Amino acid sequence: MAAPIRGATTRQTPARSFGAKMKQQILIQLAEWIRATAGERGLLVPVSGGTDSALCFWLCQQALPAKAVAVHFGETLRGHAWFESLGPIETIPLPPEQEEKELTRWALLLSLSTRRRVWLVGSRNRTEDVFGTFSLASRVATYYPIVSLWKSEVLDLCGLIGVPEEIIASSHQADPLCGRTELMAEIGVERIDRFLKVKEGELPADELTILPADHLRYLDETYQRGQYKRNLPIRAPRF
Structure with missing residues (x-):
C-alpha cells in the first residue's frame, strides 16, 4: 500500500471532477514515476510562483528530496515561504531589460542544468501542450512531470497539497508571460x-x-x- 503523501492537506474543498482518493493516487504515481525515471541525475526546477511550477517542485521533492533544487529569477517569489518549506531555492538575477527576456531566461537555465548535469524541469501542463500556448524557448526543458495534467487538474491537485491561495488565485488572472x-x-x-x-x-x-x-x-x-x-x-x- 502506498505511503501517505508528505505535506498533503485535509482541508475541505468543493466537489471536483475526480475524487480525493483518485487525486491522491495520481500524486503518488507521478512521484513514483519521477523516482523511477530521473536516475542519478538531479532536478533543476524553475519556479515562477504559479501553480504549475508549485506542483512540479512539490512532486520532485516528494520523489527525490535530496536531488531537487528550485531556481527563481529575481528577488520576489509569490509564496516564497511555502516553496522554501519544500526545499532549497536558488535565486538568479533578472536578465537586463530586453525584448528577448524569455529566450535569455531559458538559455541561462539550459546552461546551468548542462553544467550541473541535471534534468531541466519544465512545468508545461496538458492544456498548454494541446493549446500550443507554450513558448518556443521553453522547449529546451528536458523533463516534464505534469504534461499529462489539464490545468483544471493542476489546480485541483494544488488544492490537495496545500498550495497557498495566493498562488492558486494567480492562475485565474491574466498573465502574458504564461500566454494567458x-x-x-x-x-x-x-x-x-x-x-x-x-x-x-x-x-x-x-x-x-x-x-x-x-x-x-x-x-x-x-x-x-x-x-x-x-x-x-x-x-x-x-x-
Missing part, C-alpha cells in the same frame, strides 16, 4: 479545458454549447495558431 490573455482569464480554466477535451475527442461536441460564439471563435483561432508547435522539430523523411 485577458480574454483567456475571462473565459476561465474549466471552459478552456472543456474546449480542448472536445478537440482531443475526450468530450462530445455538444459540450461547447455553453460557450458564447465570440469565446469559441477566439479559442479556436488560438488553438489553430499553436498547432504547429506540437509537431516540432520538423524532420525530413528518410530517402
